[in-house]
Amino acid sequence: MDPRIRDHARIIADHSTDIGEGDNVVISAPADAEDLVVALHEEVADRGATPVYTNSSERAARAYLRNHDGEFETPSHLLALYEEMDVYVAVRGGENASETGDVDPETTAAHRRAMQPVLTERLSKRWCGTQFPTAGFAQLAGMSTEGYENFVWDAVSLDWDAQGEFQQGMVDVLNEGESVRIRSGERTDLTMSIAGNVAINDTGKKNLPGGEVFTAPVRESVEGTVHFDLPLYRQGREIEDVHVTFDEGRVVEYSAERNESVLDGIFETDEGARYLGELGIGMNRAIDRFTYNMLFDEKMGDTVHMAVGSAYAECVGEDNEVNRSAEHVDMIVDMSEDSIIEVDGEVVQRDGTFRFEDGFEA
Known part of the structure; x- marks a missing residue:
């Protein structure tokens, strides 16, 4: 594993969210950010906290939104998870930054309205949103994968x-x-x-x-x-x-x-x-x-x-x-x-x- 990934996880755990003993931690990340998820689990364990990992898939999100009738309800089971957590870490990544580009904007707006109580609960906790340098986002930025990795981790590890x-x-x-x-x-x-x-x-x-x-x-x-x-x-x-x-x-x-x-x-x-x-x-x-x-x-x-x-x-x-x-x-x-x-x-x-x-x- 690139040592910068463990540095990234350590900054999230210490500087950004101050994870401590007994904390319930929810980590949401795409599959191609698994190395950072693994490093975060190491940091969570070292601090005596308890992790739950949820996979964030833009392909799955697209499938759900494109096949739904548009009358959304707030997901009470997800809200319950967030009510019980102390720390939330959201990792961005993915193979295709345009995956949801063919979802109707009105459908997206309706879904966001239904999700507002979940968002409000999440923002009331200690949270951090960050980026894993995947090839899809490197392409979006017009950079090589290696160049984008350097860009992301240089920005994350600032003084x-x-x-x-x-x-x-x-x-x-x-x-x-x-x-x-x-x-x-x-x-x-x-x-x-x-x-x-x-x-x-x-x-x-x-x-x-x-x-x-x-x-x-x-x-x-x-x-x-x-x-x-x-x-x-x-x-x-x-x-x-x-x-x-x-x-x-x-x-x-x-x-x-x-x-x-x-x-x-x-x-x-x-x-x-x-x-x-x-x-x-x-x-x-x-x-x-x-x-x-x-x-x-x-x-x-x-x-x-x-x-x-x-x-x-x-x-x-x-x-x-x-x-x-x-x-x-x-x-x-x-x-x-x-x-x-x-x-x-x-x-x-x-x-x-x-x-x-x-x-x-x-």
């Missing part, structure tokens, strides 16, 4: 203390501010309030790799238009050149150059899917290329991402409303050129450079 110290500069800026304006090129000009909400320093505790600072907008404060100029891969489809307009926080217009029907399904999932749940600022410069994998792409330096759908409750102040939805869909804006972030009217990032970095031009 998270040093990365967190760097990101704290932006955490402080957001926590001291009340309003944010994001401008990029001629097609993105968006404002929002973050008053009373909390910025989180992501150092690989829940998503591994980490490398962002994120918060939640005040639900009905988002105004303006944003052009998400980097594509996203969702439900096995590539969505390109997305434009979204917000009025009083709600999505009132949207378009995509490619696979707009996937956006239809997302925004029709529930009312919360039409509101912004997250503002994230990518700060991990070790992730230096776009890979069509949001786990990595949203962390890239010189980017901003926004997620329609559910907000993370820990970001929302007690006087503000938590946006709730069965969806949480991140989309990215390239901030490397002709772009600024303003907080309370003051420029805090210009063309990807933060005000606390060398080379910043006010």
Whole structure:
């Protein structure tokens, strides 16, 4: 076994989820991530915890969704499992990142609505989502398998203390501010309030790799238009050149150059899917290329991402409303050129450079 796989498992067990004696641990992973699953079982055993392994198969998921009548019920047996667990580890991988590309978006939306209680329960526990470098995702990223392995494990094994110290500069800026304006090129000009909400320093505790600072907008404060100029891969489809307009926080217009029907399904999932749940600022410069994998792409330096759908409750102040939805869909804006972030009217990032970095031009 590649020693980096055991390092990956150790980081998950220690840094990300703090697995301890007596913990009930659920590990969900595809078959081609078995080496990481084996290494995780070693770590779980060393800590006196108890694992349950569930195989996550995109082929099986596709078969179920394509053959179902669309009237889904919440799986009470899966909910019961999550109620009894202390830690959840989700490993991404698979041979074909487009496996579910021919599932009807409306079916996917209906299934996500039924799964919302399960998702809510899972997110209430200690959890970590991570990536195993499979050939399918290497191909999606346009990389060799070996090159992708190096990319993933270099990103996972970052010095998270040093990365967190760097990101704290932006955490402080957001926590001291009340309003944010994001401008990029001629097609993105968006404002929002973050008053009373909390910025989180992501150092690989829940998503591994980490490398962002994120918060939640005040639900009905988002105004303006944003052009998400980097594509996203969702439900096995590539969505390109997305434009979204917000009025009083709600999505009132949207378009995509490619696979707009996937956006239809997302925004029709529930009312919360039409509101912004997250503002994230990518700060991990070790992730230096776009890979069509949001786990990595949203962390890239010189980017901003926004997620329609559910907000993370820990970001929302007690006087503000938590946006709730069965969806949480991140989309990215390239901030490397002709772009600024303003907080309370003051420029805090210009063309990807933060005000606390060398080379910043006010």
